[in-house]
């Protein structure tokens with residue numbers, strides 16, 4: 001049966017730990033100049049309905065480094081843009097390609113694509129989830145020496161697609177997840193229910209960011225206005241203002257606490273410029289690690305045999 005990665009719930013706990021370990025080895029190999037082509041001769045399609053810097057470039061480079069080629073498919077240049085169904089598109093692409101990496105406006109579109117596709121579909125972000133980001137962040141946190149099972153991660157701001165993937169990760173791994181968000185911006189009950197069905201979820205919600213940050217190992221934030229929410233930008237910037245990750249908030253966390261941001265960042269909105277620059281080394285390592293962790297995902301789902 002074809003395996004897809006639409007959310008982290010598609011992975012077993014052991015697979016997540018083995019992907020993290022594999023990402024570390026792939027990172028070392030790359031730095032040592034050791035090449036490895038388990039995807040030689042394969043072609044992977046990239047369908048991006050929304051903008052991307054990190055995900056697109058890291059996937060394209062990773063695919064090349066593993067010996068395959070990527071085929072960039074702009075939705076408006078495909079017949080999809082003229083009304084061809086996802087069902088037919090999936091069946092056609094399955095005859096040419098070995099996998100599809102898709103960023104979509106609607107998670108249900110990726111589900112439909114996956115339903116009809118004989119090749120793996122990998123979620124490169126939807127409005128609901130961003131599994132590749134959070135898998136990679138788990139690698140970054142592990143690499144920074146934290147214990148993934150025992151950590152406390154405080155997500156400050158909008159419980160968006162990235163937060164939803166943190167909910168999934170918490171239910172699989174068992175760490176404590178906290179959320180500080182304003183009234184009217186509570187976690188999606190369907191996301192919580194799915195994660196609880198999958199495993200034990202420890203999620204603590206707060207209105208006061210300093211309470212969520214207190215003693216946390218990781219303070220995590222993301223934009224207040226996600227792609228597709230541009231019309232709400234003004235309103236959101238006002239509502240989320242008290243949820244900025246700044247020096248005062250970081251001081252509430254442990255001395256060894258790390259601040260992570262999936263990027264792109266908006267300084268003086270969700271994060272102060274000062275805190276961003278202080279944690280810039282790990283934030284850009286977070287971005288770099290997308291490459292290594294996604295190569296591990298491609299090996300697992302696309303390569304015929306892992307080493």
Ligand code: CP
Nearest residue numbers: 052053054055262263
């Ligand atoms: N973090 C992330 O997914 O960035 P892009 O939108 O640039 O891909």
Ligand code: NVA
Nearest residue numbers: 160162222226227263
């Ligand atoms: N929540 C953001 C993540 C960008 C990587 C968005 O969906 O725009």
